Amino acid sequence: MARSARARNADPAELRALLAEGSAYLKSQPGEDPQKYAAAIDLVLEPGGPDMLKEPRSPLALTMTKDLRAKLEQAFEDFDTTKDALADEALLAVLNGDWLPPETVRTRSRDAEKTRSRTVLNVSVDEDLRGRLGKERLAELSREAGYPVSLSSIIISWMTEEMGISRDGKPAESAFQMQQYKTLRDHWQAVAAERGVKLDDVVSQGLRELRAGTQVLPRPVVAPRGARAGERFAKLTLRLDDELREWLVQATPGLSEQLDYGMDPGKVVTEILKLRLGTPEGWDSPAK
Structure with missing residues (x-):
């Protein structure tokens, strides 16, 4: 985003004066550490000192x-x-x-x-x-x-x-990143490549239709206990324009209430990709 x-609030003269004041205060304190810190400040305040940093x-x-x-x-x-x-x-x-x-x-x-x-x-x-x-x-x-x-x-x-x-x-865009099962991510990338489309465009179109009311999300399927054991996670990075991303964040609470299921932006994106690009065979077998 x-x-x-x-605001511009770093005045060089004021900053230099504060550093000098801090050095003087440290020098007035007993012990080796304050003297060491004061000497470091003095070194930075010398001509060319900032270049050492x-x-x-x-x-x-x-x-x-x-x-x-x-x-x-x-x-x-x-x-x-x-x-x-x-x-x-x-x-x-x-x-x-x-x-x-x-x-x-x-x-x-x-x-x-x-x-x-x-x-x-x-x-x-x-x-x-x-x-x-x-x-x-x-x-x-x-x-x-x-x-x-x-x-x-x-x-x-x-x-x-x-x-x-x-x-x-x-439109201005920013990255939308989520952790996803590698099996799912690889499946979606393969299907998108076969169809000659980009995952970014698939998700963006799904979100626009969801916002317009022409796309309805199903309630997410809960996998049987242990069904995902051994599955690795991978990073999925998408590009969403900022306005659409903002709508997604604001719409998520309403979708949670509508579906009677705890949704977040990542889960919404996941369901859109499932609807449009499918899942590997047997992936969404419901829990018993």
Whole structure:
């Protein structure tokens, strides 16, 4: 979900004065530890001191449209953040397994190309984070996602999501992640591939029909005790536009009451995928 703008409240002169005051207070305290902390503060306050706190960084050029770059630069100012901080956040989110960028669809229309003149946004990223996302790891992520994942796509997608900026006129989207039985996830991915559709689109269409009242969810089937023993879980990542995702969260309590079953957004998505893409044979045999 897009972040909210925050006030600019870090005045360098005031911060420096507070640090100096803190150092003086520590020096007035007995014991070795306060003196050690005061010396560290004094070191940072010296000319060039802040540079000692910086981690080694690596430059990276992000290719994008001039329009997108202008929107991002305005957002950096509005949200009082920096492009480098967002770039590090993006890499860390992927490394932690919290997020993956969506597939990037390129428009090949001649008219579109004329209006999408390219430019570069230069950022620097933490060297350690970049090293942990080397070619082998990016290849693994690409296989997991089913489309190419690159450093550029990771950082640009994270920036647009965090800033609430749409790309190519599409609604702002964010990742919807859930833990799912690997057997189910693999089944849905295989069926979707056979039909030439994306899981994102299947779920989005189901949610729209559910919201419009043309789709009715059945009460989830409870598996017999022990039926899922030994089943492994896997991460399922979907892309939902923010407005549809917000509706899903708000609608879930009503669906729980309607179905007389404790629903959450993940269970709603699961039932939609079951309805539209089915389940492996024998999967939903009811409990006795």
